[in-house]
Amino acid sequence: MKTSIRSFLRNNSANMIQDLLRIISFPAIAPQNGGKGEWEKARELEKLLLERGLPQPEWYVPEDPTDGGVRRPNLVVRIPGRTDRKLYIVTHMDVVPEGDLSAWDMDPFRGKVMGERIYGRGVNDNGQELIASIYAVMALQALGIRPSLEICLCFVADEETGSTYGIQHLIERGLFSPEDLVIVPDGGNSRGDFVEIAEKGILWISFTVKGQQCHASMPHMGLNACRVANQLSFELDRALHKAFPDEDDLFDPPVSTMEPTRRKTNVGSINIIPGKEEFSFDCRVLPSISLDTVLEVVEEKCREVAHLTKADITYEILQRNDPAQPTRKDSDVLGLLCRSIEETYSFSPEVGGIGGGTCAAFFRKSGIPAVVWAHEADVAHMPNEYCEMEHLLKEAEVFAAMMKG
Ligand SMILES: [Zn+2]
Structure with a gap:
């Protein structure tokens, strides 16, 4: 099963690149940073999801009063599993501005592929993980595997400027329960061997x-x-x-x-x-x-x-x-993630805490166990931001392994 998932993903790597470049071509920059928010990107993402055979997403749209009022959409796609228990993969659509354009070797919002790397604003933070989560679902569907849990892909707004209109809005609307398993793949290293369960x-x-x-x-x-x-x-x-x-x-x-x-x-x-x-x-x-x-x-x-x-x-x-209590080391979500990493890489990740700043903290404060993991280069918010093809494929494989259960 592992080999069929892996070959499905490898065979689709050209499509993954194409979809990643398609998504980042919509500059989803917060109004506080001089942008128009995530609306256009969310519309395009909905189109892409339907083209790729995923179900119609639900829209959750709070109004952001900044700059005359901008709608900040959050999308949730649900794929039924063998039980009602939910596995959430939460990625964010918004990006930071390109910064000094002269520091870029390409148009940040057209992107470019060079060798094994895909360049562009938002390819790493958080486009890589967003695309990986979609292709993990596609791999399972192509192979006729029903996920063990209900899979919920969450594409949120406003991560870069405080999450008021993103994760925090969804938590306030009561979308999540302490029974859910939540992974926020928005922080990690280039070896893929660190899982974050606590923040200062x-x-x-x-x-x-x-x-x-x-x-x-x-x-x-x-x-x-x-x-x-x-x-x-x-x-x-x-x-x-x-x-x-x-x-x-x-x-x-x-x-x-x-x-x-x-x-x-x-x-x-x-x-x-x-x-x-x-x-x-x-x-x-x-x-x-x-x-x-x-x-x-x-x-x-x-x-x-x-x-x-x-x-x-x-x-x-x-x-x-304020710090939240760490996600427990014996939590189901940490167990599932670590098993899936072991299955994919044949090593056990290190589990620890960081100095703070991811939106997993909002989940933990609400009593919902959340883990942070990604396999990525440390280039978020930088000019010439890039994503390694290998990282993208490996993340999709880990997500697919988690979904399969
Ligand atoms: Zn991010």
């Missing part, structure tokens, strides 16, 4: 210190915001690491990371004492720690340093993703 929480904080500007030769006339910012940054760093030393071997690195990062430009001249400083922390926090307790330490330190220095200190949370 994310907290981005920007601090503003206000003192009083003056001449550098007369510091007593002002209040040096640069010095206060240095002190605050140093003390925050130390207090946070002291308060949260916990380790979790699921992650690499195994600790929460709390890093001072961006510092905004202050004065234009070396002889001016700055009256204002802005700097940021990027915190990636282990799931066992609540972000509220992190913020308590931040709050206390800010108050303390402000009191000591008489500077005005405020902070703003630029991003907050």
Whole structure:
């Protein structure tokens, strides 16, 4: 059975390339990024699905008020299985903008095939997996195999700008249940040997210190915001690491990371004492720690340093993703995925956590076990984004193995 699935896919590789290029030729860019959303791409995808013999997709279309109101479609295709239990493969239709066009060796939205690689914006993130999921269904249909679970292919909007009108909308509409098996193939490596089951929480904080500007030769006339910012940054760093030393071997690195990062430009001249400083922390926090307790330490330190220095200190949370509990190591979806990877590659994948940022977290927060896996080059969002033919075929084979059960 494995060999027939493999040969079906190999025999269809030219069609897979053609369909991938066809799909990416519709620039599904979010209105926040200056685009028109996923509507045209979704229409074309529906056409393609029907041409390829898949059932009529269901449409779920929230309105995005940005830029005068744009409809953000999500498509779900269901293929009945031997039971009612559902296996969801969730891929996203939207892409990030092409960026600097001069950095591309081809038209990002026409794409190009060179050797074993297909180039274009969105071929890797997330077109490769979208096409792989469709061809996995086609392989089963061609071979007359009824899937063990009901197969649901989910093609969502808005992954690149927060998922409000994509995954989050579908979860709010009650599409999923904790009994479902969910794979989000939107992160992985070029060996295909890593499965992500956990993410750290994310907290981005920007601090503003206000003192009083003056001449550098007369510091007593002002209040040096640069010095206060240095002190605050140093003390925050130390207090946070002291308060949260916990380790979790699921992650690499195994600790929460709390890093001072961006510092905004202050004065234009070396002889001016700055009256204002802005700097940021990027915190990636282990799931066992609540972000509220992190913020308590931040709050206390800010108050303390402000009191000591008489500077005005405020902070703003630029991003907050509370961590979800990891998907269990004995969950059905992880078992099924690992077995399917072993069947396809003859190796066992490593299972672990990452620093955060996929939409599997939304599932986990709703109590739905989700796993993230892909076999892909690390070129998402870059110019000359590409997909390796071999990766595309292998992913389709793993999805087909999962569907077959
Ligand atoms: Zn993606």
